[in-house]
Amino acid sequence: MKAAILSGKGGTGKTTVSTHLAALFPDALYVDMDVEEPNGDLFLNPEWNDRIPVSVIYPEIDNDKCTHCRNCAAFCRFNALIAGKALTISMKEICHGCGGCALVCPSDAIRYRERIIGYVSRGITRFGSPIISGKMDVGEFSGVPLIDRIRTMDRTEALQIIDSPPGTSCTTVAAVEGCDLAVIVTEPTPFALSDMKRTVEMLRTMKLPFAVVINKAGMGDRGVYDYCRDESIDILGEIPFSLELAGAYATGVMLDSVSPQLQKEYRKIMDGMKRKAGMPGVAV
Ligand code: SF4
Ligand code: SF4
Structure with missing residues (x-):
């Protein structure tokens, strides 16, 4: 149960x-x-026996490749991407790690990185x-x-x-x-x-x-x-x-x-x- x-x-x-x-x-x-x-x-x-880090992904934008088309910003329903005329930036703290923005990028300008957001511990x-x-x-x-x-x-x-x-x-x-x-x-x-x-x-x-x-x-x-x-x-x-x-x-x-x-x-x-x-x- x-x-x-x-x-x-x-x-x-x-x-x-x-x-x-x-x-x-x-x-x-x-x-x-x-x-x-x-x-x-x-x-x-x-008494803890184990401590496992838990990570999420977030996008990193290559602004040399980015054409500032705004596709990614329009796609992200969490408003975690800001696409300006000269710069596109991601706000990793509010990204939900869905992985969708890279799929809509026509310029292959998005790569994902991982960051730890907490730990899960196991013990007796x-x-x-x-x-x-x-x-x-x-x-x-x-x-x-x-x-x-x-x-x-x-x-x-x-x-x-x-x-x-x-x-x-x-x-x-x-x-x-x-x-x-x-x-x-x-x-x-x-x-x-x-x-x-x-x-x-x-x-x-x-x-x-x-x-x-x-x-x-x-x-x-x-x-x-x-x-x-x-x-x-x-x-x-x-x-x-x-x-x-x-x-x-x-x-x-x-x-x-x-x-x-x-x-x-x-x-x-x-x-x-x-x-x-x-x-x-x-x-x-
Ligand atoms: S991975 Fe998903 S939630 Fe994160 S910025 Fe891209 S579209 Fe938004
Ligand atoms: S979809 Fe790709 S090319 Fe378009 S603004 Fe976002 S990162 Fe730049």
């Missing part, structure tokens, strides 16, 4: 839930696809479970190539927890694609509910089964509960709001210091996830 853990916005507890599940079920592969801000490793303290967490984590370099604009790289890696584990980017961006869609189900982690607040509705819309468009986990239960209002009831969305579990938990999160402490009741809640969440994916549940 590949389960994407996502949220309508950052900071709702997506990584808290993902890492606790990974720690409680050490046969699971934890995959940090939140490549712009991966922080699961802060809690899982892995302090709980003995496997981990893969992507990290995009600062200043890059799209983490999709990193997510694509992770998706092509050998991942044979029967249980995979995909810590996905928040929101409904193309990186979120790329991370969620191919999963068996999604779990939206949200908070019982009007702000979180508003963001969650967009995530629900995205998942329904993708026709992916999904359910909800409520983090910081006990604070806020009943809006999320009412919405889930009206929309027939399952709530798999609730992580109660507590200052102790917030403090533990801030210092990167997990599981070893949380109560048996909370561990039981996480088991209940995993049980719900497996049943939703059509698999046998787990003992709670």
Whole structure:
């Protein structure tokens, strides 16, 4: 089962839930696809075995050959090429590496170069479970190539927890694609509910089964509960709001210091996830 853990916005507890599940079920592969801000490793303290660079291509223009016909600039829908009367330049930071501009150049003036935009690492967490984590370099604009790289890696584990980017961006869609189900982690607040509705819309468009986990239960209002009831969305579990938990999160402490009741809640969440994916549940 590949389960994407996502949220309508950052900071709702997506990584808290993902890492606790990974720690409680050490046969699971934890995959940090939140490549712009991966922080699961802060809690899982892995020992890394492998670090793979991820590159994209960008065009380099030979202005001695260029006739400034503007074909390439007209072709590029990302506006990554500027063709002036005397000079044509490419902006590698916004190029999506589609490779199309060279095809429309009549003067053979375009060559592609590669540049590294981040790394994918593989290792073993302090709980003995496997981990893969992507990290995009600062200043890059799209983490999709990193997510694509992770998706092509050998991942044979029967249980995979995909810590996905928040929101409904193309990186979120790329991370969620191919999963068996999604779990939206949200908070019982009007702000979180508003963001969650967009995530629900995205998942329904993708026709992916999904359910909800409520983090910081006990604070806020009943809006999320009412919405889930009206929309027939399952709530798999609730992580109660507590200052102790917030403090533990801030210092990167997990599981070893949380109560048996909370561990039981996480088991209940995993049980719900497996049943939703059509698999046998787990003992709670
Ligand atoms: S490779 Fe594609 S995205 Fe990049 S500059 Fe050329 S046409 Fe634009
Ligand atoms: S398509 Fe080729 S020749 Fe035309 S402006 Fe671009 S690089 Fe120059």
